[in-house]
Amino acid sequence: MKINLPELDKKRVVVIGGGFAGIALVKKLAGKNYQVVLIDRNNYHQFQPLFYQVAMAGLEPSSIVFPLRKLFRKKENTFIRMTEVERIDPEKRQLHTTLGVVNYDYLVLATGAETNFFGNAQIADKAIPMKSVSEALYLRNHILADYEKSLSIEDYEERQSYLDIVVVGGGPTGVEVAGSLAEMKKYILPKDYPELNIEEVDIFLIQGNKDLLHGMSEKASEKALEFLTNLGVKILLEKRVTAYDGKRVTLNDGTTIPAKKVIWAAGITGKSPEGLSTECKGPGGRILVDRYSKVQGHDNIYAIGDIALMKEEAYPDGHPQLAQAAMQQGKNLAENFIRLDKGKALVPFTYRDLGSMATIGRNRAVVDLPNIKFQGTFAWFVWLFVHLFSLLGVKNKVFVFLNWLWGYSTYDQSLRLIIRPKLNKVDIPSEENAPVL
Ligand SMILES: Cc1cc2nc3c(=O)[nH]c(=O)nc-3n(C[C@H](O)[C@H](O)[C@H](O)COP(=O)(O)OP(=O)(O)OC[C@H]3O[C@@H](n4cnc5c(N)ncnc54)[C@H](O)[C@@H]3O)c2cc1C
Structure with a gap:
């Protein structure tokens, strides 16, 4: 047909x-x-660089996606099929x-x-990736549901597995996720869950290389390490995850970490x-x-x-x-x-490097531009500006800006909702229509 x-x-x-x-x-x-x-x-474009903020309940998913039909509404020669x-x-x-x-x-x-789960079917089955907005939402629900559950678990070991989160991969995504989780622990958990002993909450960041943000400048790697360490993230360098059964992460040196959530940002x-x-x-x-x-x-x-x-x-x-x-x-x-x-000669592609950047919580970011590298608060403002202006749609820009402003001034967000869609009865030709959680 x-x-x-x-x-x-x-x-x-x-x-x-x-x-x-x-x-x-x-x-x-x-x-x-x-x-x-x-x-x-999907019938929308996804802004992947901000997935982690959806997962950390900092932004609504609708702020970082844009409907394809709206984008090409008045273009008569353009047709969209989902x-x-x-x-x-x-x-x-x-x-x-x-x-x-x-x-x-x-x-x-x-x-x-x-x-990329590097062929490990067990890890692929149990770890949580972040390559779509649905996966980011799944993660948000999972994190919040586990904090809720942990309140009624008396056994220390078992409670740990609900509270601790392991992030695998020390590239920009892993670093940004770990930084956000550490800030959630510092600013949000004491307010939302006063019964929780936040000292029991550990954020692990596991990186196979000897430095974080491998590929960025040495200074950016050092600063990322310093910023995350100051935020209390437990960073394990030159370690690889070899197994994860949904309860325990095993590293290549035999160490195990009990954790019900492993966020996989180790490659594509x-x-x-x-x-x-x-x-x-x-x-x-x-x-x-x-x-x-x-x-x-x-x-x-x-x-x-x-x-x-x-x-x-x-x-x-x-x-x-x-x-x-x-x-x-x-x-x-x-x-x-x-x-x-038009019958004109074609022009070969030449890449123009505009630099790279990563943020590690409020007031902290690292920016490597072709001719200049800087870190700290100014870098953070540059990061905010670049990401805000790269978003599609005026409404998205305004909503994200207001969310950031609110979050910055109150140290709080009101998006920590566990919303589980009921079983989907619409036949959507998408791999992403599975119920969340
Ligand atoms: C969490 C995360 C954070 C990131 N942060 C940054 C950052 O800060 N800065 C930066 O520059 N880059 C970042 N990246 C990388 C950046 O998002 C990618 O380089 C970029 O999205 C690549 O664009 P693309 O068009 O090639 O693919 P994508 O943007 O991934 O788009 C691919 C599209 O193809 C569709 N598709 C795939 N297969 C099929 C199929 N068989 N049938 C129908 N549709 C299909 C998908 O639904 C998707 O819409 C990040 C990526 C992730 C995952």
């Missing part, structure tokens, strides 16, 4: 994925001489989705990445629909592309964003899997589609 789409007298560009890369591309192509079909398993793409048939230039088949003239893969791996040749599969599940984002060994198929591995002289292992790289690739590919239509 074919998905119902108007047959226009224009070449059809089908884009899989309404993330940073896909949106940047479709925005530029909207209104141009192509029919653009944007496919995503469905999961399962397979590509490059020979027939067709996509097989849960809604049916879609034909394409050009296909763009902007499918991003998923959590690319995932694309089946059907592509093996010749284009690169390391880390990424798809090998040339400097024009064209997939190796395939005509008319392109890949951008986290899923793509494009080698540049300065980036022999591919670009960093960051929002900026994804957006810049999306824009460049859209401009090349426009040039192609």
Whole structure:
């Protein structure tokens, strides 16, 4: 069965994925001489850098997602379909989705990445990833429900397992989550749960490398370590999690930590629909592309964003899997589609590094810009500003700003609600419609 789409007298560009890369591309192509079909398993774009604030009950999920239909409301050549793409048939230039088949003239893969559990099925089953807003909400419910339960547990060991949280991965996500949890322990728990002995609450951060924020500057790593240590986070460097059965985390040196919650921020791996040749599969599940984002060994198929591995002289292992790289690739590919239509020469992609940053609680952040690196309060304001202005939608910007202002001045939020959706009776073609908790 074919998905119902108007047959226009224009070449059809089908884009899989309404993330940073896909949106940047479709925005530029909207209104141009192509029919653009944007496919995503969700009907919204997710702002992943702020997932952790949803998980920590600092922001409502609706503040960091944006409806795709609203984004392209007035673009007549742009069509949106919410469905999961399962397979590509490059020979027939067709996509097989849960809604049916879609034909394409050009296909763009902007499918991003998923959590990497490094093949450990037990950890994949028990640990909590944070790669979607639903997972962030699940985590929020889990944390709050466990604090509630801990109040009625008399046994110290058992209570510990409900209170302690283990964060795995000392990159920006792990560092930001650990910092937020430590602040929740310091500012929120004593007010919300006065019966709890907060000394019993431990936040562990486990990092495989010898430093945090590996890949950022030495100063940023040192400062992140200092900030988190001052917040009381127990940091274990050069340690790996080898097993987790839902109750106890085991490390490679044999140490065990009782914890009912393990937040997995230890890495990502690319995932694309089946059907592509093996010749284009690169390391880390990424798809090998040339400097024009064209997939190796395939005509008319392109890949951008986290899923793509494009080698540049300065980036022999591919670009960093960051929002900026994804957006810049999306824009460049859209401009090349426009040039192609006009018979102009295509322009190869060159990545412009705008720097990286991470925040570690209020008034503390680290910022590495190409020519300058700084840490502390000013860095924190820069972090706030950059993230606020990167959010899609004026309403989202205003709501997030007000939330931050409120949180900053009161040291409190009123979003600590455990809301569990009832069983979903709507047949949504999404892997994310499972009941929360
Ligand atoms: C917790 C977290 C924090 C982060 N913080 C930062 C940060 O501070 N700064 C920064 O620059 N980067 C950050 N990143 C990385 C950044 O979010 C990614 O680099 C960026 O999202 C990549 O964009 P993308 O378009 O390639 O993929 P994504 O944004 O992941 O979008 C992929 C889209 O494809 C859809 N999709 C995938 N497969 C299918 C399919 N088969 N069928 C239909 N739809 C599909 C998904 O639903 C999704 O909408 C963070 C990531 C995470 C997880």
